[in-house]
Every structure is written in C-alpha cells, then in structure tokens.
Amino acid sequence: MNAKSAGHTTADGRKIGGVLMEMKNITLRFGGVTAIKDISFDIREGEIRAIIGPNGAGKSSMLNVISGFYVPTEGEVWFKGYKRGPMKPYQVARLGIARTFQNIALFDGMSVLDNIMTGRLTMMKSGLLSQALWIGNAEKEEHAHREKVEKIIDFLEIQNIRKTPVGRLPYGLKKRVELARALAAEPKLLLLDEPMAGMNVEEKEDMSRFVLDVNDEFGTTIALIEHDMGVVMDLSDRVVVMDYGKKIGDGTPDEVRNNQDVIDAYLGVAHD
Amino acid sequence: MADASVAVAAAPQSIPALLARNVARLGGLPAYREKEFGIWQSWTWAEAQREIRELALGFLSLGIERGDFVAVIGRNRPAHYWAMIAAQMCGAIPVPLYQDAVADEMAYVLENCGARFVVCGDQEQVDKVVEVEDRIHHIEHVMYTDKRGMRKYDHGRMNALEDVKAEGRAGHYRYEAELDARIAELTYDSICVMLYTSGTTGKPKGVVLSNRNIIETAKNSSNFDHLRSGDEVLAYLPMAWVGDFIFSIGQAMWAGFTVNCPESPATMLTDLREIGPTYFFAPPRVFEGQLTSVMIRMEDAGRVKKWLFDHYMAVARRVGPNILDGKPVGLGDRLAYLLGNILVYGPLKNTLGFSRIRVGYTAGEAIGPEIFDFYRSLGINLKQLYGQTEASVFITQQPDGQVRSDTVGVPSPGVEVKIAENGEVFYRSPGTFVEYFKNPESTASTKDPEGWVATGDAGFFEEGTGHLRIIDRAKDVGKMADGRLFAPKYVENKLKFYPNILEAVVFGANRDRCTAFINIDLTAVGNWAERNNIAYASYQELAGHPKVYEMIQSHVEEVNKSVAADPMLAGCQVHRFLILHKELDADDGEMTRTRKVRRNVVETKFADLIAALYDGSGSVYTETEVTYEDGRKGKITATLRLADALVAPEQRMAAQ
Numbered sequence: 027m028n029a030k031s032a033g034h035t036t037a038d039g040r041k042i043g044g045v046l047m048e049m050k051n052i053t054l055r056f057g058g059v060t061a062i063k064d065i066s067f068d069i070r071e072g073e074i075r076a077i078i079g080p081n082g083a084g085k086s087s088m089l090n091v092i093s094g095f096y097v098p099t100e101g102e103v104w105f106k107g108y109k110r111g112p113m114k115p116y117q118v119a120r121l122g123i124a125r126t127f128q129n130i131a132l133f134d135g136m137s138v139l140d141n142i143m144t145g146r147l148t149m150m151k152s153g154l155l156s157q158a159l160w161i162g163n164a165e166k167e168e169h170a171h172r173e174k175v176e177k178i179i180d181f182l183e184i185q186n187i188r189k190t191p192v193g194r195l196p197y198g199l200k201k202r203v204e205l206a207r208a209l210a211a212e213p214k215l216l217l218l219d220e221p222m223a224g225m226n227v228e229e230k231e232d233m234s235r236f237v238l239d240v241n242d243e244f245g246t247t248i249a250l251i252e253h254d255m256g257v258v259m260d261l262s263d264r265v266v267v268m269d270y271g272k273k274i275g276d277g278t279p280d281e282v283r284n285n286q287d288v289i290d291a292y293l294g295v296a297h298d
Numbered sequence: 299m300a301d302a303s304v305a306v307a308a309a310p311q312s313i314p315a316l317l318a319r320n321v322a323r324l325g326g327l328p329a330y331r332e333k334e335f336g337i338w339q340s341w342t343w344a345e346a347q348r349e350i351r352e353l354a355l356g357f358l359s360l361g362i363e364r365g366d367f368v369a370v371i372g373r374n375r376p377a378h379y380w381a382m383i384a385a386q387m388c389g390a391i392p393v394p395l396y397q398d399a400v401a402d403e404m405a406y407v408l409e410n411c412g413a414r415f416v417v418c419g420d421q422e423q424v425d426k427v428v429e430v431e432d433r434i435h436h437i438e439h440v441m442y443t444d445k446r447g448m449r450k451y452d453h454g455r456m457n458a459l460e461d462v463k464a465e466g467r468a469g470h471y472r473y474e475a476e477l478d479a480r481i482a483e484l485t486y487d488s489i490c491v492m493l494y495t496s497g498t499t500g501k502p503k504g505v506v507l508s509n510r511n512i513i514e515t516a517k518n519s520s521n522f523d524h525l526r527s528g529d530e531v532l533a534y535l536p537m538a539w540v541g542d543f544i545f546s547i548g549q550a551m552w553a554g555f556t557v558n559c560p561e562s563p564a565t566m567l568t569d570l571r572e573i574g575p576t577y578f579f580a581p582p583r584v585f586e587g588q589l590t591s592v593m594i595r596m597e598d599a600g601r602v603k604k605w606l607f608d609h610y611m612a613v614a615r616r617v618g619p620n621i622l623d624g625k626p627v628g629l630g631d632r633l634a635y636l637l638g639n640i641l642v643y644g645p646l647k648n649t650l651g652f653s654r655i656r657v658g659y660t661a662g663e664a665i666g667p668e669i670f671d672f673y674r675s676l677g678i679n680l681k682q683l684y685g686q687t688e689a690s691v692f693i694t695q696q697p698d699g700q701v702r703s704d705t706v707g708v709p710s711p712g713v714e715v716k717i718a719e720n721g722e723v724f725y726r727s728p729g730t731f732v733e734y735f736k737n738p739e740s741t742a743s744t745k746d747p748e749g750w751v752a753t754g755d756a757g758f759f760e761e762g763t764g765h766l767r768i769i770d771r772a773k774d775v776g777k778m779a780d781g782r783l784f785a786p787k788y789v790e791n792k793l794k795f796y797p798n799i800l801e802a803v804v805f806g807a808n809r810d811r812c813t814a815f816i817n818i819d820l821t822a823v824g825n826w827a828e829r830n831n832i833a834y835a836s837y838q839e840l841a842g843h844p845k846v847y848e849m850i851q852s853h854v855e856e857v858n859k860s861v862a863a864d865p866m867l868a869g870c871q872v873h874r875f876l877i878l879h880k881e882l883d884a885d886d887g888e889m890t891r892t893r894k895v896r897r898n899v900v901e902t903k904f905a906d907l908i909a910a911l912y913d914g915s916g917s918v919y920t921e922t923e924v925t926y927e928d929g930r931k932g933k934i935t936a937t938l939r940l941a942d943a944l945v946a947p948e949q950r951m952a953a954q
Binding site: 172177179181 | 334335337446447449450561562564565
C-alpha cells in the first residue's frame, strides 16, 4: 500500500488521489487507560476508508482524533500536508471536515430544511444584525445557501420531508438528515460514525447507496466506522482493523478478510 | 422558426405541428412546470419547443430513423414528455413504459417493439435496461435524465439526455433541414404513440394510436369540457397509461394548457396543493385515500371543529350536489351552504388542493357513492368517464349537470356505442386504435371490419337518461352452479367501498355459493387498531386479528343485505370469507400495474385457500411466494382463519 505515492484508479473507475490525511504513531491515553496504542495509517483523497474492530477496540476514539475532538497524547496528525495542532470545532469545520454521530445529534424541534441549513453556518458571512433585519447581503446569501441545501435534499431524496420537524421522523430518515447536514458543509473529508447502526436491511442498502453516491458524485473522501462487516466489505476501498487499541490489519477488504490476526480477533482464538 | 409558419397554415396534423401552433399563439405562456430543488421551474411554449427541437436534433445525430421505436421509462417529468415529442419530430414512435415494471416485464415490451433507443429516468431504470440487454440485442442507445450514480457506467452507447441535447445544439446546422423535413412528413395517419395495455389477461399488447386518434379525441373531449389555455393539470399518473398521454400531451397540446410535474412521487399531495389544478384526473383510490386522511384527522380534531365539520358536511350532503348541478335550492339552504363554504368547504378544498378545480374526472374502477358524493357536495365538479386504451380513452363521459355515481355517462362526442346481445359494450369512434402491434389476430378479434370495438365489459343503457351503466367484465360475468347470474366485480366493488377493505376477490363461478378473499387497508385498519388499543407487529398479524375479522364480517354481512335486494344478483352473496395474509401485489403478478386484480393468477396461486373456503374447514395453513421490490423472492407462511358470514334471505323473483 505504502509504495503508491501518486494517485491510482480503482476497478470501477473512480480516481483515488494522494494522501489527504496521515496519522503518525497516534497514542491516546485517558489517565491510566490507553485507548489507542501507536497507530499509523493514511486516508487518501477520494477513497472510502473504513475503521472496524470489536467493541471497545478504540474505533470511536480514533474517529474523534481524526475529527480533532481529541488531541492525541503522542503522535502527529497531518492534514492536506500540514501538521495539525489542537483545534476548536469551528476550525475543524472550516478545514473541510464534517461528521455524523452514532447517536443522532439533530435539533428535534426544527424542520429538516433548517437542520440542514445549520450545516452551512460556518460559511455564512453576513452578521447577526443584517440577518435579523434581512438587509444587506443577508437575503442573497440565504438564497445561495438554500440552493445548495436543496441540491442535497434532492440528492438524498428527502424532498417530501423538507418541512417536517426532525423529531417526527423515523430513525432511518434522521440518519439521512444527519448525512445531509454534514454534506451541506461541503466537506473534503466526511466522517461517519456507524452510519448503519440500528437499521434494517433495506435502510442499510439505501444508506450504502447514498454513501457510494456521495463519494462518486462529490468526490468526497469518506472515513467510516461500522459494525456490519458485510457493509464495510462492500463499501470500502481500504480497511483499518483495530483491536484493544492496536492496529492489527490494514488493506483492501480482501486482504483484511484473509488476515489471520483479524480472523482471530473476530472469531476468537483457541487457548490451549 | 421557419418550419413553424408552414405547419400552422394547415390544420395541425401532428403533435409537433400543434406545438408549433401553440408557440405562435401562446409563445410566452407557461407550457410546462416542474418542481425541482424546492422551486417550481417553468418553461414557456417557445422555450419548450426549443428544448424539444434540440433534443430531436440530438436524436438525429445518434442516427434515429423513421419508424424507430423510442422507449421512455421514468416518472412524469417535462424532459420525458419532450423526449416523446422529439421522437415524433424525427418520425420515430414513442413507447412509454411503466417505470415500476420489473426487468422481465420490461424485456417483453422492449423486445416486442424492437426499441433501438431507450430514455430512462434514472439509474434504477438504466440498471433494468442493462439487465435485459443480454437477452435482447436491438437496443442501440440508452439515455438518462438524472445523472446521479451514472458516472461509472460504460458510456460507449449511453448518454445523459442533457448531453444529447448539447450534441443537437452543436450540430444544428447539419441536422436542422433534415429535422424540418421529417416534421413536415408527419400526417394525420402517422403513428403518434404506442401504448402497452396492462394485460389483465396474458401478455401486454402494443396499441398503435395515430395522430388522428389522439388529436381528434383531444379536440372532442377538450370542447366537451371547455378546456382552454390557462387551465392547469398535475401530471402524476404513469406515463405509460393512455390517460396521461391524452391529458398531458393530447389535450394539453390541443387546448394549450399547462402541464405541472411533481417533485417526486412522495410529494404529490403537497405539489397538488401548491398548483391547485383546474382540470384533474384521479383513479378512485386517490380520492378514497384523501377522504380517509381527512376523516382520520377530523377524528383527532377538537370538539368545536368536529361539530362544525359534521354540521356543515350534513348541509353539504343535502344541498351541495344540487347547487353544483344548477337545480333549484331554497334561499335558507343556499345561505347555510355559503356559510359552510367560508367555514369548512373552502379551507378543506384548499387543504386538498381542489380549490380551483373546474373539471375533475375519475375512472378505471367503480367509485363508492359516499366518496363521490362527498367531493361533489363540497362543490367539486367530479365526474365519471368510461374508456380504454384502444379508444384513446374516451367512450362515455358525464356532461356537467348530469352526474351520478352509478353511471359512466353518455357517449363522448364523435363516439357511437352499441350493446351486443350478450350485454357486451361495443364502440366506434375517431379515437379507435389502428391495430395491435404485430398481432393481427388480436386486432381482428377486437375490432371488426366496420370499426366496432369490443370493450370486454358488460353493461346497459339506462332507460330515460340514456346513461351507460357497466356491470362487470363480460368474461367475468358467469353463472353459478344453479344457473343464477354471477357478477363478482359488482360485489367486490360494494365491499371495497368500505375504507377498511382495500381489495376483495369474490369466487363462485360454477359453484353453489360465493366466497371471498379480503385485503384489509393497512392505513384505515391500522388507525382503527391504534384507537382501540389493539397491538400488532405486522400486516399479517393485524389481518388475522379476531377483532378485525369481526369488523370485516359485519361489512360482508351488510353487503350481503344490499346484494340480496337486487333479485338478479342475489346469488352473489358471500357465504364465507378469509382475510389474506399479504397484500395483492403487482410485483407478484397478482395485479396489473394499474392495480386491477388478475383473477386467474389469484385463483391458481391461492388454490389451496379457495379449496378450504369450500370444504368447510375452520383454518388453513399456507405458504406463499413473494417477490421483493428488487426482484428477489421469498416465502411467507401463515395459518388463516376462515369465517362464515350471515346471508340475507333472497327476494325470489315473482316470475319463478
């Protein structure tokens, strides 16, 4: 894997570019607990990168390190060729990183449309006063943002719930709205924390299709955590496997599937 | 454009010529609207013509020939209507297909017409076409409207419709003369469109309709209802259905009104409200569905609102239809109705999107009298028509002021209707189809040399009013073992008028008594269950619930009573019934795509259940194969209860 420095093309014709983000020897400790132990891997531009592992393997911690929410105790995070220091959430968003959450974090009382509009907050330039009074650039800006949001609504096929309060939606649709909000920020890198958790087969298939379409249509790089092995193997270009905070495998789905350490971690090992 | 003036000089003989006429007359008025990205986008007649011509030029650059078939598979979108008209401009024949058809059904139609070009709405449709391409090899080019997800397909023989248009624009110097020549060649006898009948029996047949069929029918029916430029329709019914072709292309082109396309199938009701069409068509189930949702919401309304609604709906039921028909109504009633209009009917119509309707039609199935009267009492001019693909829709229709729920009206202008010895309805009209494609035997057996077409329906003209009444499909009308008349549809329709019953299939031909399968309506029964604290986990469990059985049984018994009142049909009372564990579904072949029950399929598929209905057992175990939306198959098993229903004593005919 590491041998390739320039871009290459996958079997189905998508372009995979150079390294977008690189994690170098990341270690994360909470007091005496070591959540992540010396992990290195990279995420390339345009790819779908999955992080898998059994419960408690440190996947979510890893995603939080990527998103900048946790600052690693040791190691470096490089993004777009620059070493990244500690950051505030809005700085992360401005860098072009957006995420969805394992436990949906939407505004229940607001409509789907308004929820998605919040995704564009960091891009709004007109001030509080002009927005409140609807003067100056506020109207023009709102129209431009609304247009972008409508494209996403169309893309994710949620036109029929545009005006529905999020609290009234079923779980699967809420997940889709969350994806929409993340997309509204036009991210370079999209982080999905268990996008299929708690879904039935049909919803999973829909969501998988949307994830693939997002990657294909917008060229968005996607890093996702997922439990469902079938989904991961179908979706991802490359997979990182974690167990007890350590990286035990890294490669294409096929390579990972045949990796003895991975098999042991998932199926257990006979102790004798 | 240069060609336009030439075509306008003579009476327009084709859809492209009508388009040119409309551009000359109405150029700046809206011809098409579509809601996209949350906003209604609109195109004037002149803009639409430009789009269509560019697309036609693009088709020419792809090498389209005269007489080629162009299949169009997608939801109602201006682009798809334009593709059909562009194909006509090139001398080709558009063939719209049902977009919810599975690949196998699609393969049959594509093969039958030998389509060289296919226009798909989106990736889903393209996938189906790609799937059938290894069986049929004459498809040369696939085009698609929605680019999403299409990036990684092999585009050697595939193009976005937008790109085809761009190619037409780029090559317009090369192809313009050819295009104008081809448009000028179109005559009244050129084929306008080929539509496949849904096929309640056997394989679908391609019905060939000429420009004469479509334009004459559009002219007559537009005059009948005074349709004109400025009217608005919502195009939401399947494009493959003849009705949509007549309303959204034939009449829209003739009368020059605006065709509005919804944003997506799921937003249809919202879009309906936003557009507020003046001319509206819907099958009975749409009206039923809307009424059900109104009633459910009224159940939850506050006491004052509920009282207002009940009170003024009673007023409306009493005087509304008469006011609509222009019959004499007392001053007091008129005032009460006026007040009701301000307080209840107006807001209600607005919510439903029916505020501006001048002409509304329903057809396809019988509509329940209560439902029909409900809409008419609100002042909505809802009427019935009777028609079929082979007639370019119109056979009979109800004139304003002569509207009833149990007739289908008088013969449409230009249509002759006669009733044969056995009760079958025959018609002859300018809209009568040319032929079934590649099927001279069926053509001969349906249309006689004098042009009379058998409808396959049994009916009679009512004495006095001259209105036609349809009883049932002629071939379904049979005899019971003791020789009494068996008209299943008649009973099924009565059963289906109950909101709790979605479908019913009655058996009894050559048997001593009738039995029935019932499909419950999940929305209505589910809501009822919620109100009565009945818990259920699945459709199957709800369908088998004893309380549900009780309720359905009372419906069946009421129907029996009303059937018994008609001496001719008293034998059709339902003695035993069961509630099916699954909804009858077009994907399983049990229904046509237009949601008509395929009786023979149901009879063979559920033979075990029918046998149980007649052998007196109390329950039956069954396994049923089901097809999921993506074509995979599965199996569901169930133990169904069979219930007896009380039968009302028959009123013997005096003569016997």
